[in-house]
Amino acid sequence: MSLTNDQKIVLFRNLARAMALDRMMMRVIRAGKMVGFYHEGGIALAPGIAAGAFLQKEDPMWPHYRAHGLAHMLSKGIDIKYYVAEHMGREAGCCKGRSSFHMSFPEDHVFGFSGNIGANFPLSVGYGFAAKYKQSGQVVMNCSGDGSYGEGRCHEALLMSANWKLPAVFWCEANGMAQHSNVKDLFPGPNVSSLAAGFGIPSMVVDGQDLFACAEAALQALAHVRQGNGPIFVECKTYRVQEHSVGGVNYEGPNQRDPELMAKWKETLNPLALAAARLLAEKVLTQEDIDQIKADAEREADEVEAFCEASPKALPSVAEMQAAVYTA
Template sequence: MSLNKKQMIKLFTNLVRTSHYDKMMYRRMMQGKLIGFYHPAEGAVAPGVGACTFLKKDDNLNPHHRGHGIIHMVSKGIDVSTFLAEHTGKETGCCKGRSAFHFHYPDDKVYQQSGFIGHNFAPTVGWGYAAKRRGKSQVVMNCSGDGSYGEGRAHESMLMCQNWQLPVIFFCENNGMAIFSSSEEMHPTEDISSLAQGYGMPAVIVDGQDVFAVAEVAMAAIDRARKGKGPSFVECKTMRFNEHDIGTPDLKGWEDRSEEEHADMRKREPVRLATERVLADAILTQTKIDGIHEASLKEIEGVEEFADNSEICLPSEEELLADVFVD
């Protein structure tokens, strides 16, 4: 699928927006203005933007945990100001301040952020089942990392989705690292997408630093699923510029990742690559690009203000106990 100018601008805009969101989260974590932890997405923003920018409101989405789902949810068109409020323990949070990093936007078909890596795979089958049973054309965009494919659940899910020809995209954002462990060491094959072959599922590998390439592939997979042609597997080769989560050492195995590795990675920073592309193709001028950055920063300022101006949520134990079950 080739992209038109309007689509390219939308992708570029979301890439810029989400990379600023990621930087904001990083900054707030360092400032002590975020509860819990943060797993920065820098270097790996393009896959989520490419996967989610053209999803419909009715499509199910499981966001990758890196970036705490913000990259994917913002790209899908979700207002994440209530998630930042949640992540700061405020009563305006999307989960009433109870969840820290577990977001929930059921109206936008984002049902969970599991603290258990790989717990996206099992309900993915159920979302696909519901879509098929009800004869709706909704698709399931199931995003997770290379590490998550170590879980047996990934295999159960691929087995069942392919068996029943469910409208699911297994969208693997392979940054080569799971905490300190390299994909190279933990997986027997170079490509995670090789696994799809065992289930007879079509698979494609794409440069995960190129948001436009990712989007073309994602749109084809979405289109295929929407037409009832079953699941497919997309593997994005991407990168993790930072440590696993802020404050942990940046190791590979038990040794520091080298400066050379970092320098090499940063040569392929996705916003820079996309900027070069839109300028070269005359899709956007530098002035327009500057405007997109400014608008993104302004948007984020508003999101932060909303969170910061909200009250901390501290209900009584009795109130909480009354909320364990629904009547």
């Protein structure tokens, strides 16, 4: 499935925005202005942009936790400043400052997050089940990393989705690392998407640094699912050059990962640079256009930060919080 030039420009702009926001989040956490933790996206954000790009508002999505799903959500059209405010514990936070890193955009069918890796898989089964039950035509975008597939609940979800032919995309952003372990030491094969075959789920492997390849894969996967063919598994091969969580050491097992290799990946595998080169070569955009898009993205990130800082810190009383535990 080929992309139009307009689609390519939107994808490129959103990747620029996501990477600028990711850098802003790093500035904010390093300045001590974030209340919880942050898991940098780095050069791994092209798959997230592709995952969100072709969903309707009512299509449920669970973002991957790299860059805390900023790429996925802005690509789906969500105003992420309320999510950033959540990270800064502000009243404007999408969860009223109660979560530090959870999103909550129920009207956009992005219902929340979890600190437990793999928690999304059974929920996505529920989203897909509800879509079939209601005959709503919704499709589900279940994003995860490759490390998630150690969790038993992920296998249960593949089983149930395949068995019920649910309209779900299992979108895997495989950066080869699970916290401080290399996935090659945790999984007996080169691609976690090989699991799909056991459930009769079709799968594909895509270059996760190639924004447009990811987008084409997303279009293809969504078409498969929308046609009622049941779930599909897409594995986007990407890279993690930085540590798992900001402030840690970039370990792999007992050893530190090779800083020179990390630097080389960062230099040569930047998905925004790769996409820019494509757009220039195809004469879709000029260098001036690209510079403008990047400048706009930086400005947006600064504006988001300023918006969050202007919002008061959320400090509700215990009584107020007790009244918020249950739905009345």
